Amino acid sequence: MHTLEPLLAEHPFLKGLKQEHLELLVGCASNVRFEAGAFVFRQGQEANHFYILRDGKVAVELFAPQKGAVAIDTYGEGDVLGWSWLLPPYHWRFDARATEPTRMISLDARCMRTKCENDHDLGYELMKRFARIIEQRLDATRWQLLDVYGVRS
Numbered sequence: 001m002h003t004l005e006p007l008l009a010e011h012p013f014l015k016g017l018k019q020e021h022l023e024l025l026v027g028c029a030s031n032v033r034f035e036a037g038a039f040v041f042r043q044g045q046e047a048n049h050f051y052i053l054r055d056g057k058v059a060v061e062l063f064a065p066q067k068g069a070v071a072i073d074t075y076g077e078g079d080v081l082g083w084s085w086l087l088p089p090y091h092w093r094f095d096a097r098a099t100e101p102t103r104m105i106s107l108d109a110r111c112m113r114t115k116c117e118n119d120h121d122l123g124y125e126l127m128k129r130f131a132r133i134i135e136q137r138l139d140a141t142r143w144q145l146l147d148v149y150g151v152r153s
Contacts, residue, residue: 028111034098047084056102061095085109
């Protein structure tokens with residue numbers, strides 16, 4: 001029987017995670033596939049998963065009343081999608097849409113929150129890893145804003 005453990009163990013986001021923590025994550029993981037144009041999640045919906053991208057591309061979008069959906073970032077192989085599952089009220093803040101056929105590993109957020117509550121070492125390790133992602137994305141947003149307002153040349 002094949003599990004997702006080898007894929008999770010080799011993913012940059014989870015690489016180096018303790019074996020017992022990796023085994024806990026496998027119990028929350030499943031393979032998912034989205035066709036081009038399909039929404040992975042919608043703003044305001046309950047954030048019940050986070051995703052590890054295996055291949056394909058996903059655009060994170062914000063709806064602007066005058067312009068419609070505006071892509072604010074795109075993620076691909078090796079990226080992690082979604083951190084809204086970590087913080088109450090556990091709702092997505094953006095839309096995410098596959099821009100091409102995309103395969104991901106989905107991790108069930110309720111399962112993950114329970115495992116993190118029961119094993120605070122796992123919770124702390126994941127929080128440190130997600131904090132790095134959040135920091136990188138805030139930096140990227142800062143640079144985008146500088147470009148938009150013409151501060152950088």
